[in-house]
Amino acid sequence: MGIRFILMVNKQGQTRLAQYYEYMNLEERRALEGEIVRKCLARNEQQCSFVEHRTYKIVYRRYASLFFMVGVDNEENELAILEFIHLLVETMDRHFGNVCELDIMFHLEKAHFMLEEMVMNGCIVETSKANILSPIQLMDKASS
């Protein structure tokens, strides 16, 4: 299992989406998120996109005001995770049209549905944007 958790955090450090693939209780989560966010937000553009924290490696990437952070174990290919973050953002872009923090906040469940189509139990399920989005679009159609 490669991916341990995925976080989306705005530049004020507020969590906008959190998906964990291993069990952690609320207090641990809050503490972990706080520590990671402090570490990542303190880094500048030139520094590399990887931060080691506890037993995790955090791969993060910033898009406008939103940080995407993925916690992985030591075996994972860091560069591939960066590429994965980009794929996630592109997928959200395709659905929301230039995704922003508010889209994710107000459509939290949709963001989760997309993630669900992309990652299961910490492994990548699908890398085609069309395949990821088709069940979600179907749902939209059915409910409208």
Add this chain to the structure above:
Amino acid sequence: MNPFSSGTRLRDMIRAIRASKTAAEERAVVRKECAAIRASISENNNEYRHRDLAKLMFIHMLGYPTHFGQMECLKLIASPGFPEKRIGYLGLMLLLDERQEVLMLVTNSIKQDLNHTNQYIVGLALCALGNISSAEMARDLAPEVERLLQFRDPNIRKKAALCSIRIIKKVPDLAENFINATAVLLKEKHHGVLITGVQLCTDICTISPEALEYFRKKHTDGIVRVLKDVANSPYSPEYDVSGITDPFLQIRLLKLLRVLGDGDTDASDSMNDILAQVATKTETNKNSGNAILYECVGTIMAVEDNGGLRVLAINILGRFLSNRDNNFRYVALNMLMRALAVDSQAVQRHRATILECVKDADASIRKRALELVYVLANESNVQTLTKELTDYLEVSDPEFRGDLSAKICSMVEKFSPDKIWYIDQMLKVLSEAGNYVKDEVWYSLVVVITNAPNLHGYSVRSLYKALQTAGEQETLVRVAVWCIGEYGDMLVNNTGVLDIEEPIMVSESDAVDAVEIAIKGHSLDPSTKAMCLIALLKLSSRFPSSSSRINEIIAQYKGSLVLELQQRAIEFNSIIQNHQNIRSTLVERMPALDEASYSGRKTGSVPAAASTSQGTSLNLPNGVAKATSPPLVDLLDLSADDVSTPNLSGGDPLHDLLGIDLSPASLQSGTNQAQKSGTDVLLDLLSIGTPAAQNSPSMPDMLSPTLDKQNTADVLDILSSPSAPSTQIPSAGSSSTMDLLDSFAPSSSKPDGNGPAFPSIIAFESNTLKVTFNFSKQQGDPQTIVIEAHFSNKSSNVYTDFIFQAAVPKFLQLHLEPASSNTLPASGNESITQKLRVTNSQHGKKSLVMRVRIGYKVNNKDVLEQGQISNFPHGL
């Protein structure tokens, strides 16, 4: 209504939360919402169920407890509609976890949904199972998942594949059942199924040796072909990532090849061509291409040796290392670490570049590089590496110095060619980063010095010089002071001068000055000062002419508020003044410390905690007792003869020593406030304590025959403890005296004749907690007893959410006042007090009895202690 539009209320809630300016406001909004959701849940309103859950998900993300919504997830999952199930499963995955019993309840719903005619519902159930399945669920539902691996829709097959990974990880014996189905998945064309199938195959191979053997023999070629096809495939828009077709799939395939090739020459041979092709042909302009290259290098390093490929791989890493993009440099350092095990010579070639990375501005890169440099070090390059690193130590970030100095020290220790070089390097590190190094570092330096008799003089002179320039580095001060104490005569007489040394002239008073400056340093901690006191005692014997000056310095600490210092000062002062005849024997040079007990950790990378307790006392954590203990033992032995009290037990001479200076005169001469109040306490204790002792059988130290001695010793504790709460309290007796102090101090300020006095009791005591009760009564109201309960923590953990509860029989009325705090600091540093008012309607007929229950959290774990109190004083 539309179940997927979030509903206005969810939006309203998010707006309200966003509009909150403070955390308190946010909490208030969340509390209100949670209340509304609970209400809605209890009304069992289907309309709002999904919306409630959506809100709960948001609240959960913010980090608030949402357990009460768990049953709602189950209800939604059990409902027939897809949209309800959708949100129900999402809620299940977010709000629940495999540890909760609720999961048992959901197994049946999942089973039904896995067999549903609607494939989207099947997909939902698979996804949930793959994310949260427990071992029991895995066992129950494995047959369904196996069947779904052959489902007609690829979107189901891919999810079933990942679900299988979860199942075989939870229940490894099931792995074999999945081998055949996995082999079929590897022949798929659909990328989603292929990538998940490859991951499943990798996991099966790591779990089951038979499966590994099977896939190695039968499928290596097939997997190589798949990789070849993907790598050579023409542009396909759906899977293209900046000019590369599905890098994610390629990376997964390379990972699988790594597992198959590791330890098997045939399999490795059959993948050589494709690895060479990927390593040479992959586009390197973009991140996606480099991600594949990086994975490919990892695979080349792991599979069986092929010289040509390895060179290729190391060259790729070399290119990464010189790239301007920090991400590539980081992964290169990461991979070189693994390459080192395979081909250390090739990695050594990049040593200079790696060393540069240690000085990078980026903390992540520095850390990786430092670890790499550390493993690169060997006998032949340790000198150059150490020089580079110590030079960098001067200019490095303060937060990096701890790690850096630890690694330098460890390297030096492991590979130093001789002791003098070792001592020199350690001295440099301590002078630059003495405040950052761990205790083990300077302990072992001391060990090495004591074991090098020919370098004693050199060491003490070098340390003396270093002390002049870097007197603010705590650990340097410790080692220097220790050596000056031990080898002060060599410093002054220039004994054993080496050719390489520059001669220095140090007079006896210079040496004493050095220690005096150290002990008067404001920034140094008490254990360093304690070491200074020992050094001074030793110097007083080495330099008889400075003895009186030294005695003056020591005497200044007789009034120290730190118990440790005060005790030492008093003892040493007495040794210098009254025991000239034994002093020189007492302060003889320390014998060489046992190097063997330290050698164990030379194999480890980082100095292990010095925890061996045999041999030297050097291992004591505070470093204070280190130098003292042997002389102290001597002291006790000798004085037992000397003071002509042959039947004294080991501890008593100590009391004697203390007793010497504990005359009222010396106490009163101190201008210190704490001492003054201490004297009062002494009087208090003596006057009040005596009657108390008659009444109370539960006060062991008051009743003990050595009452006077105990008290004096304890009073000493009390004198020092207010200012230094962290000093250990030596005996249980003294802590109960502390409680006496607590209780009598306030009562002495009340007017006299305030009702009869009752002795305090220890109401409850366990290994972790002690509760004492102090009693008072208002005059004219004999029925009402005011109990002041003091809780103190005997463990080294902080207790939080501390709650004290008490219950009494009907004839008593109990009123509990709020406690002073709900947090109880560790080690009895502070206590919580709480007042209880008990009215005894049967006063004089029945005596008090009470049951207590104390609950608190240690490290977030709930602890409950309870007991009955029946040792209330008579007549209360």
